[in-house]
Amino acid sequence: MVIIKRKELSFIEKLYLPQIFQALSHSFRAMFQPRITRQYPEEPLPTNEVTRGQPRLTLLEDGEHLACVSCGLCEAACPAYAITIDGHETERFIEREPERFEIDMLRCILCGFCEEACPKDAIFMSDELELADFSRAALVYDIDKLKRPREELQGRIDYFYQVNDRWRTPSSTS
C-alpha cells in the first residue's frame, strides 16, 4: 500500500481566484492567436504529385484520342469493380480503343491499382478530390469527364516513374 501525501494548498490557492484570472488571461490571449481554420472551398487543401486523387485518363499528344487500348487490365485489377470497359476496333495503328470507359466514382476507393496495372500510361491518379452531385448516375464518369491532356497529369506521371522504377524490370518498361 502506498500512502500518497497530498500537497497542502495555501490560503491563496484555496481561493482559486488567482488561477481563474490566470486562465482568463490565457483564453483572452488566445483570441489574438492566428486562426487555424482552413476556409475550405476558398482555400482548398494543398495537393502535390503524391496526392492520390480520382483516376483520370490521359490523352495522346494529338489531344483527341485516349492512350487507352482497352486491354482491360485496370478493370481486372480494380478491387472495387469500379471500372467498366467496352472496347472496339479502330482504324488507328493500335487497332483497339475503348468505346465505353466508365469509372463509378462512388465505388472507387482511390487505391491506384489501375494506374499500376496500366501498360500504356493511359490512366493516372490526378489531384482532383472533390466529388459531389445530385444523383448517383451523375457520379458514374464516362470518357468525356475522365479524359485529361497529358500535361495536366505530368507531375504525377514523373513521380510514378520515379517510385515504380524500383521494381520495374527493363523489359517491361519498353
Place this chain on the structure above:
Amino acid sequence: MPLPLVWLIKVVLIYGGLITVAAAMSLAERKVSAWIQWRVGPNRVGPWGLLQPVADGVKFIFKEELVPEGANQTLFRLAPILSAVPPMLAVAVIPFAGEVSIGGHVTTLSIADLDISTLYVVAIGGLGIYGVILGGWSSNSKYSLLGGLRASAQMVSYELSLLLSILVVVVLSGTLDLRQIVNDQAGPIFAWNIFALPVGPIAFLLFVIATFAETNRHPFDFAECEPELVGGFHTEYSSMKFALFFLGEYCAMTVMACLTTVFFLGGGNIPWWPDAPWLLELTCFLSKMGFFLFLFLWVRWTLPRFRFDQLMALGWKVMLPIAIANVFVTGALLSLGWFA
C-alpha cells in the same frame, strides 16, 4: 407630441434594443468561443456572419414543434414563456441614461422610474426560475426533471448571496431606487460602489459570481449540463419553444449585466464628468454592460463546470457567510461614519 406616444417610443426602443442584444449575444457566443479556440466562427451568412441570428430564427420557426407523450400540455407550453418574460419585464426599470428630450418632453431614459425598482428587479428576476422548473417537470423526462431540480436548488441558494450583496449597495446608497443609486455614484471614479472600500469589491465579486449562477451560465450551468443530462430542462423542447428558453437566458444575462453596471460601476456615469450629454452616458452604460456580457462568454469558454455538491458547498458554506459578514461590516462602518 402626446405623452403616451413618448412612452411608446421609449418602450419600443428599449425592448427592441434588448431583443437585438439577445440576438447578437447568440452570435457573439459562437464567435467568442471560436476566437478563444483559435477558430473563425460563423462567417457565411452576411458580412462576418452578422446575419446568423436571422438565419437561426428562420430555422427555428420551420422546425417541428414536438410535445412529448405524457407531458403536461399546459405547463409544457407555458414554461418557455415563463422563462422568457421575467427578464424582459425586469429591464423596464434599468436607468440607461439621464434626462432625454423626446418631442418636447423631458424624460428619463428608462421605461419606468419606480421608488422601489431594486425590489422590483429582484422580485421579477426571481420568477425566471419557474420557467426552468416547470419546463423540467412537465416534460415527463428524467433528464429534464433532474435539470430542473438542480437549477431550482442552485438558483435558490445563489439568490441569497445575490440579494445580500445588493443589500450592501442599498445600505451604501440609502435608497432602493436604481436611478438614485446611479446618481449617488456620480463624480470621481472612487464614487463607484465597487471602490467603496473595504466592502465594495467583495460585494462586487459575490454579485458577479452569483449572477453566473442565477443565469445558469458556466461554470454553474447545471440546468443544462450537456454531458450528464443531455440538454437538461430543455431536452424535450424544439422549435420556437426552445428558442424562447434561449431568448430568456440571453435577456437574463443582459439584465444581470445592466444590474452589475448600475449597482457597482456607476451606471451611465462618466468619471469626473457628472453632466455628460445623454448620448455619451448611454454609450458609457452600454459599453460597461457589453463588458459584462463579454465576461459571461469569456468565463464560459475558460472554466470547466463545477461538480454539483461543490457548487452547493460554495454557495452555502463560502459565499453566504461572506455575504452576511459583508452586510454586517457595511452597517457597522456606516454607523461609524466611514463612508461619509
